[in-house]
Amino acid sequence: MVSASSLLLPSSVRDFASCIGDGAACTAPSSTRTRRGSAAVQAQPSTLSVTASYRVALASSSSPPLQLRLTWAHSPLGPTLSFSPSASGRKVLVRRRRGSCSVPSSGEDEAVESESELSASSPRLALFWDLTAARFDPAASPEPVSGYYVVVAVESAEVVLALGDLAAEFVKAKFEGTTQIPMAAPFARGERVVVAVSSGAAAAVTHTARARFAEGGAEHEVSVGCAPGGGGGGGGDELWVSIDGKRAVQARRLRWNFRGNQTVFVDGEPVDVMWDLHGWWFRREPPAPGCAVVMLRARSALESRLWLEEEAAAPAFSLLVEAFKSPP
Structure with a gap:
């Protein structure tokens, strides 16, 4: 059983x-x-959504590995992206094509309308994204194939997840001194089709x-x-x-x-x-x-x-x- x-x-x-x-x-x-x-x-x-879950370890902490979840989905306005710091954490729905935000650890779903600066009181995770030049395969899933980045960092500016072909360039410019780019592979992938x-x-x-x-x-x-x-x-x-x-x-x-x-x-x-x-x-x-x-x-x-x-x-x-x- x-x-x-x-x-x-x-x-x-x-x-x-x-x-x-x-x-x-x-x-x-x-x-x-x-x-x-x-x-x-x-x-x-027809693929409705693709959810990828990533397990990432923090080099600056002895805490258990983080389990980050990204969901790419179709909408009447085109592909959308949402992010959650865990399976039960607060989901952040990205509405703009480019921006950054602090990610709450709990609570109801939140729609992100604009770019926001991080503060000392922000939760431990920061999300950065740029989908302005993202290219998609119209015959496949809503997940982009190139021309984008999605980066997650902790308050210490440690990058824990970097996705997309433009991620390395963004991390190099945003986080000076960062030499290692963690291009993690998902430990779980879910696809919904109609x-x-x-x-x-x-x-x-x-x-x-x-x-x-x-x-x-x-x-x-x-x-x-x-x-x-x-x-x-x-x-x-x-x-x-x-x-x-x-x-x-x-x-x-x-x-x-x-x-x-x-x-x-x-x-x-x-x-x-x-x-x-x-x-x-x-x-x-x-x-x-x-x-x-x-x-x-x-x-x-x-x-x-x-x-x-x-x-x-x-x-x-x-x-x-x-x-x-x-x-x-």
Whole structure:
């Protein structure tokens, strides 16, 4: 049985993780209606948001590592950025394309409208950003690909996180004497996508993400796909996970086996793959949209449990993909 308390994940994901054991499979309720066969239709998912979590250590303090979270999302006015100093900390929503602000450690969400100077009474973290020249891939996620920087520093002017191709130049100009630029890799990445499925139509969907399962390791292309079959009762439904174009996980009869897990090996190390499609198949009541969840998480060694309590303090990399039928 998975220990949900050890997961640094949203509560909705912890709920499904806590009910999955090795080789687990669930049975659909007997009242569930069977699906009539129909021709497969390709549906292209649209990425709503990308959340990256970073674990950074403070050289000037013996405090535990910080866990910083950045979320890139789409809005009617274009891509947006929000920042939080922790999973439960106060979220700062960046509205201007360039600026800086002090980051509260708790409280309600705050929209940042203008650049502000730091003071002695400011919280320990400072956020700097410049998205004025940011370039995005219109066919991919709201996360910029170049032309930007996001920098986080502590009150002592110690830079703890520097993202973007313009970060090094900004840090050199802003923090004189800083020689080391910490280009940290995320220890967790979450992507939310919407799949536009027409009423009564069967759709084959594939979403592709980039993941680095080990610090300093190679970056891999991870594709998560789902296709309905033509037979009644969901017997032909299929879920797959491919890594660098090679099929790693394949699950069928998803109307019955809508929850499960499997362990694969990437770069010689175990990676746990879990899926929960219950909400996608059976949640029809508004306002909560149907949701499918697939997660990949690295492990440092083979164990009888998916994750150990002692790994909570220093979690291995995880990739979480949530697919919705309509925006949540």
